[in-house]
Amino acid sequence: MAKLELAGVTKRFGSTTAVAEIDLVIEDNEFFCIYGPPGCGKTTILRLLLGLETPDEGEIRIDGRTVNDVPAPDRNFAMVFQNLALFPHMTVRQNLSFPLKERKMARDVIERKVGEVAETLHITSLLDKLPAHLSGGERQRVAIGRSLVRDPNAYLMDEPISALDARLREEMRVELSRLQRELNHTLVYVTHDQEEALSVADRLCVMKAGRIAQIGTPQEIYNSPISRYVAEFVGSPPINLINGTFDAGKAEFRVEELGVALALAGELDQADGKAVIGVRPEDVIIERSEDGISAKIHEVEPLGAFTIIDIAAGEHKLRAQIPGQPQFELGEPVSVRFDLAKCHFFDDSTGKRFATGASLT
Numbered sequence: 001m002a003k004l005e006l007a008g009v010t011k012r013f014g015s016t017t018a019v020a021e022i023d024l025v026i027e028d029n030e031f032f033c034i035y036g037p038p039g040c041g042k043t044t045i046l047r048l049l050l051g052l053e054t055p056d057e058g059e060i061r062i063d064g065r066t067v068n069d070v071p072a073p074d075r076n077f078a079m080v081f082q083n084l085a086l087f088p089h090m091t092v093r094q095n096l097s098f099p100l101k102e103r104k105m106a107r108d109v110i111e112r113k114v115g116e117v118a119e120t121l122h123i124t125s126l127l128d129k130l131p132a133h134l135s136g137g138e139r140q141r142v143a144i145g146r147s148l149v150r151d152p153n154a155y156l157m158d159e160p161i162s163a164l165d166a167r168l169r170e171e172m173r174v175e176l177s178r179l180q181r182e183l184n185h186t187l188v189y190v191t192h193d194q195e196e197a198l199s200v201a202d203r204l205c206v207m208k209a210g211r212i213a214q215i216g217t218p219q220e221i222y223n224s225p226i227s228r229y230v231a232e233f234v235g236s237p238p239i240n241l242i243n244g245t246f247d248a249g250k251a252e253f254r255v256e257e258l259g260v261a262l263a264l265a266g267e268l269d270q271a272d273g274k275a276v277i278g279v280r281p282e283d284v285i286i287e288r289s290e291d292g293i294s295a296k297i298h299e300v301e302p303l304g305a306f307t308i309i310d311i312a313a314g315e316h317k318l319r320a321q322i323p324g325q326p327q328f329e330l331g332e333p334v335s336v337r338f339d340l341a342k343c344h345f346f347d348d349s350t351g352k353r354f355a356t357g358a359s360l361t
């Protein structure tokens with residue numbers, strides 16, 4: 001069990017800055033996700049924690065103690081890598097025992113631990129099989145099991161299930177949440193899959209090009225994205241963004257060509273100029289009336305529990321997610337409204353959110 005910290009950490013590889021000025025505190029027993037696109041520095045953060053890389057600047061701390069000079073084995077983390085590798089000539093039992101044999105543990109202790117972990121991961125029936133005879137999901141469980149048999153300070157996992165198919169990933173997500181609760185250990189989990197990050201994490205950080213864009217609970221990140229980048233990067237289908245202008249004197253946001261004029265609430269620290277409204281697809285309301293923005297149905301994608309509808313309002317394309325299976329004709333004229341309480345407003349040049357919520361003027 002451990003609290004992990006990166007304080008002002010920068011790591012460069014030659015002329016590439018892999019991560020810059022990372023400030024991150026991962027609490028004891030927390031399920032913490034690092035979420036970001038490929039190349040944004042996720043693996044580098046794990047390797048810095050592990051001690052496989054040394055920061056150029058800043059400090060790595062475990063339970064408040066600076067460990068920059070502590071070699072990897074002494075940090076006692078268990079790692080599951082992106083490209084899992086089981087020993088092909090060893091059975092599942094031997095694979096699971098390996099980390100413990102390396103540590104010269106007594107045979108009966110090893111047997112007991114391997115038994116417990118196999119039980120937890122529901123792989124007891126596989127113990128005498130070779131990796132070649134396992135499915136992808138089973139192999140992944142064994143790889144995770146191999147990190148669980150030890151009693152580490154924390155578990156670090158680097159996209160451990162990204163290679164599995166969608167259904168298995170869903171199953172493993174649930175398993176991982178359960179495991180983390182049962183193990184009661186700090187788990188740092190790297191993923192580029194937003195569903196994974198949002199569903200398993202106690203908290204997550206969203207990364208952008210080697211820097212932290214936002215840290216928060218999944219709800220905070222989804223409901224109060226700090227910037228257009230975070231708003232766009234979290235949420236599927238992605239948030240609708242429409243360019244407009246902000247009038248600071250009137251605290252008003254307008255999209256002239258759509259006839260949209262909205263009064264923004266609160267003290268706004270935002271100058272006149274170009275601004276962007278963000279509306280999540282589930283906050284777009286489509287009606288057969290004359291009241292809202294005039295639009296046409298462009299595409300209808302029924303998905304059972306909900307339907308994705310593309311609408312065209314002038315030059316603008318918007319996407320709505322409507323519960324159930326509403327019936328619309330292609331080309332049908334409709335009226336569009338937004339759930340104004342949930343709309344976000346971003347500065348066009350910096351991308352920073354300056355307001356959430358609006359009312360009709």
Ligand SMILES: Nc1ncnc2c1ncn2[C@@H]1O[C@H](COP(=O)(O)OP(=O)(O)O)[C@@H](O)[C@H]1O
Pocket residue numbers: 013016017018019036037038039040041042043044045
């Ligand atoms: N050993 C290395 N040598 C040179 N460049 C590296 C090395 N490791 C990572 N990088 C670079 O650092 C950046 C971040 O990489 P990485 O942490 O692997 O990203 P992610 O895991 O988010 O995909 C990338 O631009 C990558 O090319």
Ligand SMILES: [Mg+2]
Pocket residue numbers: 039042043044082158
């Ligand atoms: Mg990586």
